[in-house]
Amino acid sequence: MTTRVGGIEAGGTKFVCVVGTGPEDIHAQVRIPTTTPEATLGAALAFFQEQGLQGGRLGALGIASFGPLDLHPGSPTYGFITSTAKPGWKNVDVVGAFRRALDIPVGFDTDVNGAALGEGRWGAARGLDTFVYLTVGTGIGGGGVINHQRMHGLIHPEMGHIWLPRSPDEVPSFQGVCPYHGGCFEGLASGPALHRRWGGQAETLPEHHPAWALEAHYISLAISNFIATLSPQRIILGGGVMEQKHLYPLVRDEVRRLLNGYIQAPSILERMDAYIVPPALGGLSGAAGALALAQRALEGGG
Template identity: 55%
Template sequence: MSGSLYGAVEAGGTKFITMVASGPDHIAEQARFDTATPEVVIPQVVDFFRQAEAQHGKLRGVGVGSFGPVDLDPQSPTFGYITATPKAGWSNTDLVGPLRQALDVPVAFDTDVNAAAVGEHRWGAAQGLDTFIYMTIGTGIGGGGMIGGRLMHGLIHPEMGHMRLPRNAEVDPFAGACPFHGDCLEGLASGPAIEKRWGTSAKQLGEDHQAWQLQADYLSLAVVNLVCTLSPQRVILGGGVMHQQFLLPMIRERTLKLLNNYVQSPAILDHIDSFIVTPGLGDKAGILGSLALALD
């Protein structure tokens, strides 16, 4: 496999996953690091790739999918940086520069959700589609995907997790957990928001807890907004919060009610179970998507 290997980094708010592989079925090395400070994690990532190269040979390139916001403009002096992120200690962090300098290889860089979208398009639940959305609901909430076969970019990149949603303060008095916006989608429905609202993690809440109807309501509102604005052929919902398997049917049901037969497509009206889905690559969507960025 020497000479045909690529590196991949999934930079998440809770953990960094690194991989050296030539494809999803040919993985040479993989590791996981807690998302501590940049001064701790970035050298760990660099050392992982240096050791992998010492064993397997020179990498052909590295793909990085990162939590954001990030600077994706190659002409910008801060290209490859994590910018004004809610993640404490990570604002204005150069993520790509240290990898380029240490490894002397091309580095592809995008948001973690766009990277996961690439992976799902290549190997997972978005195969054969050219317009779809990938959202992750976990430590943060982010969204990306493709329109007409191209990744969603533009002014910077989509920040779907910070869309504003209606909140009934009598039903949900929680003011939100986002340090920038309070009760945006991420501030209301991310893992930390759930824990802050209810005083315990999502994993500890029973299936009959009122938290889940509230969660389904907020995520369905987000899906409806995205269906009406971007007209995706499929919506993929990943991330740790979606590990609660009972949540997906609730979101599907609520989405149908909110749309109220307005979007007249059989994909929604007759096949909602295959319109709103979980990732085909499971929890590997992010890291395999970062690998796909490198391969592309």
């Protein structure tokens, strides 16, 4: 019998806390608004303590969090959110709060690496060893797996903050919304960028609005860079902005145009609709990834 574990998809707007063994076996779930660290972490901890009383002690906890994060186990700030722009959350010890209170193994990674892990175990990347998960929403982030290993290193991937050339179709006065870089990928193509540039939420813009061709161009520039540098076998493209389903064919066509025949792979030349895909787990990618992190921690894999 698979051990029951806990998972947290820790986002900038909400924490999704789940208990179960996988996306098809979730026993309990709660959504907690991301306010102050004390209130948010306290409410999440109370949920897992209650679940432990009701269903027995959890085997482990996985946390897939917004960042940047310190993921180096030997570091004195391992488990911390570090230089985030989220007010009040800079240098917050996320892992320590749960490890001390619950006394169970805790797996920790970025929200996008977690989502990639979930899609790799149960979703759109099953059977693949090298793939990328991108989320385009309130922020933009990317993570993934190379040769079955999550992408770590100096810190972890920050795919939302790569520099992109400004499109000649860009609104001249628009300089981007990223507080660190202005016109990086996140600064040009996130949900807040769409709102500031066009004056409306993404879901209110009609399908043929010029916003979407520009959005697809920026997303495709980034994807083309990731294809050239990481050579993923598949790209999973999620997030709130990508709920506008008409974006997928625009992105696929633009990626093919930008690559201009240089990458000679059947997935790109013939099967682009199976290469750039939505998450198979839908809105559960991050929470499922957190459960997968917990299972790895339980197995001693971190």
